[in-house]
Amino acid sequence: MLETTILIVSALIGLSLLLNLWRFMKGPHMLDRIIALDTMYINAIALIVLLGIFMGSPLYYEGALFIAMLGFVSTSAVCKFILRGDIIE
Amino acid sequence: MDIAQLATVVFLLIGGVFLLIGSFGLFKLPDFYMRLHAPTKASTLGIGSILVASIIFYSFKGDGLSIKEFLITLFIFLTAPITAHMLSKAALHVRCEPRADTLNIDKLEKIRNRES
Amino acid sequence: MDIKHSLWPSPFNFALLLVVWILLTNSFSVGNLLLAVVLAWFIPFLVSRIQSDTSRVKKPGKAVRYVMVLLYDIIVSNIVVARQILGSAHKLQPGFIEIPLDLREPLPITLLASTISLTPGTVSTEVSKDRQCLFVHALNVPDEAALIAQIKSRYEAPLKEIFGC
Numbered sequence: 334m335l336e337t338t339i340l341i342v343s344a345l346i347g348l349s350l351l352l353n354l355w356r357f358m359k360g361p362h363m364l365d366r367i368i369a370l371d372t373m374y375i376n377a378i379a380l381i382v383l384l385g386i387f388m389g390s391p392l393y394y395e396g397a398l399f400i401a402m403l404g405f406v407s408t409s410a411v412c413k414f415i416l417r418g419d420i421i422e
Numbered sequence: 423m424d425i426a427q428l429a430t431v432v433f434l435l436i437g438g439v440f441l442l443i444g445s446f447g448l449f450k451l452p453d454f455y456m457r458l459h460a461p462t463k464a465s466t467l468g469i470g471s472i473l474v475a476s477i478i479f480y481s482f483k484g485d486g487l488s489i490k491e492f493l494i495t496l497f498i499f500l501t502a503p504i505t506a507h508m509l510s511k512a513a514l515h516v517r518c519e520p521r522a523d524t525l526n527i528d529k530l531e532k533i534r535n536r537e538s
Numbered sequence: 539m540d541i542k543h544s545l546w547p548s549p550f551n552f553a554l555l556l557v558v559w560i561l562l563t564n565s566f567s568v569g570n571l572l573l574a575v576v577l578a579w580f581i582p583f584l585v586s587r588i589q590s591d592t593s594r595v596k597k598p599g600k601a602v603r604y605v606m607v608l609l610y611d612i613i614v615s616n617i618v619v620a621r622q623i624l625g626s627a628h629k630l631q632p633g634f635i636e637i638p639l640d641l642r643e644p645l646p647i648t649l650l651a652s653t654i655s656l657t658p659g660t661v662s663t664e665v666s667k668d669r670q671c672l673f674v675h676a677l678n679v680p681d682e683a684a685l686i687a688q689i690k691s692r693y694e695a696p697l698k699e700i701f702g703c
Contacts, residue, residue, distance in 0.1 A: 338431045342438035342472075349445030356448050356457075364454055364513050371505060372448055372461035378494070379441055379472050383434070386479050394476075394490060401494050405501040412508035416515050440616065447623040455661075456632050459677045460623055463658040467616045490564040503655030503662075510663040510675060525633025525679055533634060536667045 339387050343380065350376050367411050374404030426482035433475035440468030453521040454513055462506040470495050550595055551582040596702035604696045611657050611692075619658035622678055633679040634663070637672045637686055640694060646701050647672070653693050660689070 350373060357369035378397045385393030447460025473491040480488035514534045520527060555578035563570055595601055622630060641647050647669060651662035654674055664673045679685060 335427055335431060338434050342434045345438035345442045349442045352445040352449040362454060362513075362516075362518055364509060364516070364518060365457065368454075368458060368461060368509055369448065371509075372445060372465055375461070375465045375469055375498070376441060376445065378498075379437065379469050382472055382476050382491075382494075386430075386434075386476055389483070391480055391488065394494075398494055398497070401497050401501075405497075405505065408505050409508050412505075412512045415512045416508075440620065443620045443623055450627065451623070452627055453632070455675045456627075456630070456677060458661055458675070459619065459658065462655065462661070463612075463616060464620060464623070466656070467612060488564065490561050493558065493561040496558075496561075499656065500652075503652035506655045506661050507651065507663070510661055514663065520634075521632060523631070525631065525682065526635065529634055529636070529673075533664050533673045536664055 336387070339383055343383055346376050346380050346383070350380075363415065367408060371404060371408045374400060374408075378404075424482075426478055430475045430479045433471050433478065437468045437471035437475060440464050440471060442468075444468060453524075454518045455510065455520050455524075458506055458509055458513075462502050466498055466502045469498055552578045555581055595700055597700050600696060600700045604700060607692070607696075608653060608656070615658045619677065622659075630678045631680065633676055633682065635674050635676060635679065635682055635686060637674055637689060639665075639669060639671055640690075641698060641701075642669060643701065644669075646697050650694055650697055653697075654689065657693075660685075 353369045353373045353376065357366050357373070360366040360369060378400050381393050381397045381400065385391060385397075441464070444461045444464030447464060448457050451457045451460060473495045477489060477491045480491075514530070517534075520530070556574050559574040559577055560566070560570070563574075639647065639650075641650060647665060651665065651672060654660050654662045654672070659677045661675050662672055663675050665671075666673070674689075676685060
């Protein structure tokens with residue numbers, strides 16, 4: 334029961350990663366790519382937590398926390414770059 | 423089939439569906455400001471739900487209560503509004519065009535210059 | 539800054555650091571709790587010198603109730619937004635709206651802006667330089683005045699009570 338659910342939810346998250354990737358490729362604007370990347374970070378966290386439940390090991394939690402922090406820091410760094418870059422222009 | 427496993431399954435499914443809806447919104451909505459809504463919220467609720475499932479799963483596995491997933495949830499709930507704010511600020515800064523029928527579209531320049 | 543404040547910076551920071559440390563280590567032993575208390579007191583003490591004065595929570599009970607209302611709203615309105623996303627995008631009427639603020643201090647305004655961003659359907663975009671109003675982008679605005687009134691009564695009024703300003 335749990336294994337089947339994990340497979341189904343992994344498929345759902347994989348599908349959302351594909352949708353994000355499409356937006357990442359197409360994104361008419363730079364910012365669309367950034368937000369697609371940010372959403373991919375969130376989906377990756379969910380995938381890692383799922384893997385942890387599947388393997389029955391709580392070790393994956395640390396990795397998920399790392400990705401959460403990296404996602405936030407990189408997104409805000411790129412936003413800051415866009416804001417500043419335009420000021421210099 | 424015990425109650426803990428059932429709860430884990432239900433929360434996992436809710437989380438997966440909300441993550442998919444968030445990404446679908448990002449895929450489909452027409453302009454940047456509208457796209458901003460989908461991932462910052464639906465995905466936040468989705469990941470919260472999956473982490474609740476993880477808490478229930480580990481707590482009933484026999485190693486005692488495990489609540490450290492709350493930290494990731496807390497972190498994401500704290501940072502999602504900041505990310506959304508910075509993205510929308512950057513979008514205003516580079517003059518990203520909203521959809522033409524947006525309300526108060528004429529105020530855009532005023533918002534950009536932070537005049538009240 | 540008077541000596542009492544620098545020795546005992548803020549109960550909120552203390553509680554937050556305590557909870558985060560315990561969650562991070564995931565252990566409830568006496569030694570760990572003691573270490574958590576020492577760290578939660580010492581880190582705000584170190585940081586209090588470089589921090590500007592912030593508003594303090596006057597009514598913790600109201601704050602807890604506010605968080606509960608917020609969690610409920612996040613869940614309910616996420617379902618509404620999910621339906622809007624799945625429905626036709628042409629029926630949606632996005633818009634920028636301007637919310638006049640009664641709050642004046644930076645911390646309550648930040649909390650209000652974060653609340654608005656977390657509740658689905660609205661993202662706070664910008665605050666005017668003189669802190670007179672908050673600009674919000676909403677996904678679907680059937681009635682501009684009603685949305686402003688709802689945000690003001692449901693989120694701003696409790697925040698005003700919590701910080702007593």
